[in-house]
Every structure is written in structure tokens, then in C-alpha cells.
Amino acid sequence: MGGDNAPDVVLDGVAQALDADSSISILLCGPEQIVVPFALNHSRVEAVIASEVISMDEHPAEAVRQKKDSSIVVGCQMVKDKRAQGFFSAGSTGACLAAATLVIGRIKGVKRPALGVILPAIKRPVFFTDVGANADCKPEYLVQFAKMAVVYMQNILNVENPSVSLLNIGEEDTKGSQFAQEVHALMRTSVPQFAGNCEGGDILEGEFDIVVTDGFTGNVCLKTIEGTSKVLFKYLKRVFVSTLFTKIAAALVMGGLKNLKNTLNPDKYGGSPLLGINGVCIVGHGSSNAEAIKNGILAGAHQVRAHVCEQITAAFSSESQKEV
Amino acid sequence: MGGDNAPDVVLDGVAQALDADSSISILLCGPEQIVVPFALNHSRVEAVIASEVISMDEHPAEAVRQKKDSSIVVGCQMVKDKRAQGFFSAGSTGACLAAATLVIGRIKGVKRPALGVILPAIKRPVFFTDVGANADCKPEYLVQFAKMAVVYMQNILNVENPSVSLLNIGEEDTKGSQFAQEVHALMRTSVPQFAGNCEGGDILEGEFDIVVTDGFTGNVCLKTIEGTSKVLFKYLKRVFVSTLFTKIAAALVMGGLKNLKNTLNPDKYGGSPLLGINGVCIVGHGSSNAEAIKNGILAGAHQVRAHVCEQITAAFSSESQKEV
Numbered sequence: 001m002g003g004d005n006a007p008d009v010v011l012d013g014v015a016q017a018l019d020a021d022s023s024i025s026i027l028l029c030g031p032e033q034i035v036v037p038f039a040l041n042h043s044r045v046e047a048v049i050a051s052e053v054i055s056m057d058e059h060p061a062e063a064v065r066q067k068k069d070s071s072i073v074v075g076c077q078m079v080k081d082k083r084a085q086g087f088f089s090a091g092s093t094g095a096c097l098a099a100a101t102l103v104i105g106r107i108k109g110v111k112r113p114a115l116g117v118i119l120p121a122i123k124r125p126v127f128f129t130d131v132g133a134n135a136d137c138k139p140e141y142l143v144q145f146a147k148m149a150v151v152y153m154q155n156i157l158n159v160e161n162p163s164v165s166l167l168n169i170g171e172e173d174t175k176g177s178q179f180a181q182e183v184h185a186l187m188r189t190s191v192p193q194f195a196g197n198c199e200g201g202d203i204l205e206g207e208f209d210i211v212v213t214d215g216f217t218g219n220v221c222l223k224t225i226e227g228t229s230k231v232l233f234k235y236l237k238r239v240f241v242s243t244l245f246t247k248i249a250a251a252l253v254m255g256g257l258k259n260l261k262n263t264l265n266p267d268k269y270g271g272s273p274l275l276g277i278n279g280v281c282i283v284g285h286g287s288s289n290a291e292a293i294k295n296g297i298l299a300g301a302h303q304v305r306a307h308v309c310e311q312i313t314a315a316f317s318s319e320s321q322k323e324v
Numbered sequence: 325m326g327g328d329n330a331p332d333v334v335l336d337g338v339a340q341a342l343d344a345d346s347s348i349s350i351l352l353c354g355p356e357q358i359v360v361p362f363a364l365n366h367s368r369v370e371a372v373i374a375s376e377v378i379s380m381d382e383h384p385a386e387a388v389r390q391k392k393d394s395s396i397v398v399g400c401q402m403v404k405d406k407r408a409q410g411f412f413s414a415g416s417t418g419a420c421l422a423a424a425t426l427v428i429g430r431i432k433g434v435k436r437p438a439l440g441v442i443l444p445a446i447k448r449p450v451f452f453t454d455v456g457a458n459a460d461c462k463p464e465y466l467v468q469f470a471k472m473a474v475v476y477m478q479n480i481l482n483v484e485n486p487s488v489s490l491l492n493i494g495e496e497d498t499k500g501s502q503f504a505q506e507v508h509a510l511m512r513t514s515v516p517q518f519a520g521n522c523e524g525g526d527i528l529e530g531e532f533d534i535v536v537t538d539g540f541t542g543n544v545c546l547k548t549i550e551g552t553s554k555v556l557f558k559y560l561k562r563v564f565v566s567t568l569f570t571k572i573a574a575a576l577v578m579g580g581l582k583n584l585k586n587t588l589n590p591d592k593y594g595g596s597p598l599l600g601i602n603g604v605c606i607v608g609h610g611s612s613n614a615e616a617i618k619n620g621i622l623a624g625a626h627q628v629r630a631h632v633c634e635q636i637t638a639a640f641s642s643e644s645q646k647e648v
Binding site: 023057059121122132135136167168169172173174176177178179180199200202203204205213215216218219220221222223224225226227228229230231232235236238239240242243245246248249250252253256259260263264310 | 381383399424445446456459460488491493496498500501502503523524526527528537539540541543544545546547548549550551552553554555556558559560563564566567569570572573574575576577580581583584587588629630
């Protein structure tokens with residue numbers, strides 16, 4: 001029942017994911033009248049009945065505590081019980097974060113899980129984190145976000161030695177808020193891949209593999225990128241419909257523009273991994289279409305096969321041993 | 325000597341400003357061999373010799389304290405002494421902020437001056453502040469930024485009753501960091517024009533006349549907007565050069581695209597007003613071209629004529645009387 005267009009696009013997306021990857025099977029959580037008929041018509045789908053729905057405007061943690069039979073809580077519980085290897089939802093991001101943390105739980109040593117996204121930067125894909133799980137952060141959280149992002153980029157995008165940058169308002173070490181300066185100093189000593197600060201304008205250039213920030217700045221920034229791109233396409237449309245010549249131009253360039261929109265489409269990567277949880281957990285956009293649902297499920301499967309959680313667990317266990 | 329292309333583009337910009345506005349006269353600060361010949365060749369220009377230059381990478385406050393004969397300090401001193409009614413520089417933003425605060429001083433009651441920009445949002449121009457003067461803020465600073473922005477929009481863009489929004493990571497009152505929640509509560513009680521939170525994606529839609537945030541988030545966000553737009557144009561270029569047909573399309577649509585780039589061009593508004601200083605102070609982009617220099621100077625003259633400083637002074641004096 002997750003997302004603005006549930007259940008139709010969710011079911012479409014599930015069907016597409018099953019077609020695209022013959023070795024996955026899906027535990028589909030939701031209301032009986034929706035999931036049971038779908039499971040009867042599709043092999044490799046098991047219906048898991050969840051009678052409650054958490055809506056977008058409910059208080060996340062309260063909803064998770066009260067609605068034990070919502071698809072989000074039931075889905076996370078299956079990951080906790082090892083019945084499922086990963087969880088995907090396009091439902092309320094806050095509720096997914098709360099359920100993942102409260103029901104599945106954090107990896108030992110991880111102070112706060114972080115949401116990441118892969119951005120289509122011009123030189124290479126960039127992993128940007130935290131994009132909204134933690135509005136209030138301590139400097140050491142960002143160091144952990146960086147370490148989890150390194151594991152993700154190594155195992156999911158096969159970047160052997162990903163460079164890490166801190167989002168700041170100046171490139172020099174001494175620039176930025178008190179908080180950013182503290183994070184910078186900590187990164188220097190604790191993250192071997194740390195390559196210095198970057199600014200808002202550098203994220204989409206792709207000078208670094210990973211850009212780390214707090215969840216407030218990250219969320220504002222991610223939505224600013226999406227919003228700017230949306231507004232630019234609106235302005236472009238105005239240009240293209242203005243005269244006969246520009247309409248001809250539009251026809252000639254349409255295919256290329258569609259490809260470009262596709263390149264920039266956040267649905268391509270299908271949702272944001274929530275790193276630091278003791279199980280794979282992918283949170284989709286509320287506005288996900290069927291392709292985004294499919295890609296979110298496939299991204300979850302990819303993360304399971306690449307053993308991202310196990311690698312983060314290993315990274316944090318060797319770290320806590322070092323501290324002892 | 326300010327900006328990446330000084331002194332040539334600065335002199336070009338000054339000449340253009342003199343042509344565009346026959347009632348302004350300019351006190352041109354800089355090295356003798358540059359400003360004296362220019363003043364001899366142009367009416368309404370007086371050469372003011374400043375022998376020192378503050379470079380982009382110097383520590384702003386230290387540089388301002390030590391280099392008393394830099395054009396930034398000399399220029400601000402003339403505003404302080406009422407020899408000049410406004411100050412414009414495309415030099416080090418940090419040094420301009422420091423000189424404006426230390427030399428000219430703040431308006432009584434203003435706790436921190438704030439940098440603003442006018443953004444070309446799709447529905448209307450949006451005033452976005454603070455874009456970098458204050459990396460660390462207290463909630464009450466943002467309330468003051470909002471009040472100064474209201475005065476600016478009323479007097480410069482003639483928006484009678486500008487709506488104010490707080491940049492946050494959710495629209496609901498209870499969303500966001502601890503800091504954002506505190507600001508929200510304070511705005512509700514002290515800013516009559518406050519219309520609620522907005523998110524990163526809403527800024528360029530132009531749902532609100534004014535968007536307020538702290539200087540860290542604002543700077544990251546502004547540079548993200550500029551960077552995203554730059555990267556999108558790079559991607560567009562790739563689309564247009566890909567085949568013969570798209571090259572034809574490019575030729576047909578070139579004029580419209582140039583107009584679009586112009587619409588989005590931050591140079592159009594010529595620099596960022598620093599509000600809360602006891603005199604008009606406009607800080608230009610380091611990469612300003614001659615047009616940006618011209619527009620920055622004209623924006624300064626506009627602010628002088630619209631009595632923005634006097635209006636802010638009045639707004640803050642009636643406020644402190646209320647408090648008494």
C-alpha cells in the first residue's frame with residue numbers, strides 16, 4: 001500500500017521485478033483482497049496479509065508502535081525473523097525508518113542508520129548520504145555514514161577505493177559551521193578515503209564518489225537538485241513551444257531529451273538504501289512508478305547478494321575491536 | 325581589484341553602469357595606476373586610491389584588520405563616513421562581510437547581517453536568505469533575516485505583502501531538526517507574513533516570495549541550484565551535439581536557450597545585498613562579468629533610492645520600542 005499510486009503501480013513493479021530477475025521470490029505484504037489474488041496469479045510470490053496501513057501524514061514512530069499489522073511493520077518483522085532477506089517499501093519514509101530501526105534493529109556499533117541515494121553526476125555516479133534519516137547529527141555520526149557509504153560503493157558499484165568528501169560551504173579545512181569543522185577534523189583522522197570538503201555546486205560534477213552530510217542538509221540538497229531539474233525542464237518546455245521553429249527543434253531532439261530525463265531520473269536506481277540496519281532495507285520515493293518499484297526490489301536483491309550488511313557488520317566489528 | 329577578472333571587467337562594468345544611469349557617480353577604489361587614468365577618462369568617476377589588495381584565500385577578518393588600505397576597507401570606510409551611499413565589490417565575500425560589519429557596522433537591533441539573493445523561480449522572483457553570511461545561527465537570527473527580507477521585497481520588488489517560508493525537510497510544523505522546529509515556532513509568533521515550511525524542491529517553484537534559512541544550508545542550497553543548472557546544461561549540450569538532427573535542432577532553438585540561460589543567470593540581479601548593515605552593501609560573485617558588475621552597482625543605487633536601510637532601521641527601532 002506504499003506510495004502515492006498504490007496498490008496498482010506496486011503490483012506492476014513487483015511483476016516487472018519477477019520478470020527481470022528469475023531467482024528472486026517476493027513476500028508481498030498488504031490487505032488480503034490485494035495480495036492473495038496477486039499471489040495466485042504469479043509464481044514466486046507469497047501473500048503475507050497485513051491489515052493496517054500507515055498513511056504519509058501519521059507520526060512515524062507512534063504509527064509503527066501502534067500499527068503492528070501494517071505492511072511496513074510486518075515486512076520489517078519478516079526481515080528480523082530471517083524469513084525475508086530484504087525489505088522494500090514506497091510508503092512513508094519516516095515510518096520505514098522507524099520500523100527498520102525499531103523492528104529490525106541496527107548493526108552493532110552503528111549509532112544511526114543513514115539514507116543514501118545514487119546521483120547521476122556528470123563524471124560518475126555519486127553516493128550522497130544522509131538524505132534525511134537524521135535531522136540532528138553529532139560529528140561522529142557523519143564519520144560512520146562515510147564508512148558505510150564506502151562499503152556500499154565498494155560492493156554495489158565496485159568502486160575499489162571510493163573518495164569521500166564532506167559537504168561544506170568552502171573548500172578550505174577551516175571553512176564552515178562549527179559542526180562542519182568538527183566533522184572535517186574527525187574525518188581527517190578516521191576516514192582513510194577522506195579527500196576534503198566540497199560545495200553544493202560540486203555534488204553533480206562528480207569529483208568525489210561519496211558526499212557526506214547531515215540528514216537535514218542532505219534532504220534539503222537532494223530535494224533542491226530534484227526541484228531545480230524539474231523547474232529547468234519546465235523552462236525548457238516554454239522555450240520549445242514558443243515558435244514553429246522551436247517546435248520543429250523539439251521534435252528533432254525529443255529522443256535525446258527523453259534519454260536525458262531518464263539519465264536524471266531518480267527512479268532508475270529505485271529508492272534509497274538505509275545503511276546501518278541489520279538487514280537490507282530500501283525506501284522508495286512516494287511518487288514511485290512501476291519502474292521505480294521494480295528497481296527498488298532489484299536493488300534490494302543486489303544488496304543481499306553483495307553482502308552489504310555483512311560487510312558493514314565486519315567493518316564496524318573490527319572497528320570496535322580496535323577501540324578495545 | 326575584486327573578482328576573478330579584475331580589473332578589466334570591473335572597469336567595463338563601471339563604464340556600463342555610468343551609461344545606464346545618468347544620475348549616479350562612482351568613487352572607484354583601487355591601485356593608483358588603474359583608478360586615476362579611468363577617472364580622467366570618465367565623468368562622474370572619482371579615483372580613490374587604495375594600495376592594498378585582499379585576495380580570495382586570506383582569512384577575512386584578519387585581512388580586514390590588517391589591510392586598512394585595501395579597496396574593500398577603504399570603500400566601506402567611505403560609506404561609514406557618508407562620503408558614499410553604497411558599496412559594491414566582487415572581491416572576497418568573507419572580506420566584504422567582515423569589512424561591512426567591522427567598518428560600517430550593523431543597524432541598531434540587528435544581531436547578524438544576512439546575505440540574500442533573488443532567484444528566478446518559475447512563478448515569481450524569490451528572495452532567498454541567508455546564503456552564507458552566518459554559518460552558525462540562533463533561531464532569533466532567522467526571524468530577523470525574515471523581517472529584513474520583507475522590507476527588501478516591499479521596497480525593491482514592490483511586493484506589498486510578501487509571504488515568508490522557512491526552508492525545512494517537511495511541510496508540517498513538527499518536521500525538521502530541533503533548530504528548524506524552534507525557528508518555526510518563533511516565526512509563527514513574530515513574523516506576520518510567515519506562511520509555513522517549504523522544502524528544497526519548492527524554492528524554485530516560487531510558491532513563496534521569501535525563503536529563509538541559516539547561512540550554511542542557504543549557501544549549500546544556492547550552490548546546489550547553480551551547480552545543478554550548470555550540469556543540466558552540460559547534459560543538454562551532449563544531447564544537442566549527438567546527431568545531425570539534434571545539431572539542426574540546436575540551431576533552431578539556440579536563441580530561446582540563450583534567453584533561458586539569461587533568465588537563470590545570477591548575474592542579472594548583480595550580486596547579493598547584505599542586509600542589516602548601516603549602509604547599502606552589495607557583494608558580487610567572484611566570477612562576475614562586466615554585466616554583473618554593472619547590475620551590482622545599479623542594484624546598489626536602487627537600494628539607496630528605495631531607502632532600504634532606513635526602512636530596516638525603522639522596522640527594528642519600532643520593534644525594540646515594543647520590547648521596551
